[in-house]
Amino acid sequence: MTDDLVFYTHPMSRGRIVRWMLEEVGQPYRTEIMGFGTTTRQPGYLAINPMGKVPAIRHGDAVVTECAAILAYLADAFPGAGLAPPAGDRARGPYYRWLFFGAGPVEAAVVNSVLKVQVPDDPQMRGMVGYGSLEAVLDTLEGAVSQTEYLAGDRFSAADLYIGAHLGWGMQFGTIPKRPAFEAYAGRLYARPAAVRAREIDDALIAEQRAATPQA
Numbered sequence: 001m002t003d004d005l006v007f008y009t010h011p012m013s014r015g016r017i018v019r020w021m022l023e024e025v026g027q028p029y030r031t032e033i034m035g036f037g038t039t040t041r042q043p044g045y046l047a048i049n050p051m052g053k054v055p056a057i058r059h060g061d062a063v064v065t066e067c068a069a070i071l072a073y074l075a076d077a078f079p080g081a082g083l084a085p086p087a088g089d090r091a092r093g094p095y096y097r098w099l100f101f102g103a104g105p106v107e108a109a110v111v112n113s114v115l116k117v118q119v120p121d122d123p124q125m126r127g128m129v130g131y132g133s134l135e136a137v138l139d140t141l142e143g144a145v146s147q148t149e150y151l152a153g154d155r156f157s158a159a160d161l162y163i164g165a166h167l168g169w170g171m172q173f174g175t176i177p178k179r180p181a182f183e184a185y186a187g188r189l190y191a192r193p194a195a196v197r198a199r200e201i202d203d204a205l206i207a208e209q210r211a212a213t214p215q216a
Helices: 015-025 067-077 092-114 123-127 134-147 158-173 180-190 193-212
Strands: 005-009 030-033 056-059 062-065
Touching: 005 015, 015 067, 015 158, 015 193, 056 067, 062 067, 067 092, 067 158, 092 134, 092 158, 134 158, 134 180, 158 180, 180 193
Parallel strands: 005 030
Antiparallel strands: 005 056, 056 062
């Protein structure tokens, strides 16, 4: 078994979150740039992710998809990077809480809002919606990032990276409002050297793709 770390992504996808995590981890990795609807639909990649979506990673024999799962896996696979509270530490509770809050309520609420999905104004029907409402999700996040510098203990973790990436991306494209607490929190995280490196790498890849595209 090889311990090679392979990253499957596209520079204009959620893979930007994983790129940031990989830069924080600081271990060598190889990037495979995938094309939407082209190389992501080929048999070789469908064996990695049958949904034909990016990002994904392969670490030796382990294949992981879904951003939150990839972040959690990398944090545990490379504990020396200090991106997750140690096993047994009570900070592990809020660490998992906010990772999965991002993957569940935040993702669902924001996407449904963009798609203009209306939840029926009926208590029984509304109770079936795990996130309740977009406003409830945003208020919960604002309370969390306003109370402490980091979400899980006294240091930066993969949970901060994931929530910070959601907030930064959402505010950039107008799917999450620019509340002062969100701007302050995401601004601190986006200034981290690994975050800057990750953006530079993906932005350079986007520029290369655009330069290679024939102009009409």
